Amino acid sequence: MKGQVAPKCPHCGATMLKWRVPIASTWPEEYFYVCLNDECPYYVQGWDVMWEQQATRASYRCRLDPDSGKFVPLPVWSAEALKDDIIEE
Numbered sequence: 088m089k090g091q092v093a094p095k096c097p098h099c100g101a102t103m104l105k106w107r108v109p110i111a112s113t114w115p116e117e118y119f120y121v122c123l124n125d126e127c128p129y130y131v132q133g134w135d136v137m138w139e140q141q142a143t144r145a146s147y148r149c150r151l152d153p154d155s156g157k158f159v160p161l162p163v164w165s166a167e168a169l170k171d172d173i174i175e176e
């Protein structure tokens with residue numbers, strides 16, 4: 088995936104960042120592109136949606152699934168979640 092241009096979030100237009108997949112996860116990929124914009128409407132509205140649907144204080148951020156090329160949710164439990172695993176370039 089070298090030289091690949093980072094995708095833009097379809098919800099807010101921010102450039103998506105590389106996020107390192109946890110070693111303990113079942114995903115085979117090394118990293119995903121994730122939108123980590125705290126103003127992203129997808130993430131902002133996710134708090135309400137999760138509360139209404141599941142009574143859970145959580146949200147999700149937009150993630151690009153490299154296999155399908157589709158944008159799918161990545162659950163988060165706080166605004167700081169995931170941010171320790173950003174891959175700086």
Ligand SMILES: [Zn+2]
Nearest residue numbers: 096099122127
């Ligand atoms: Zn976004």
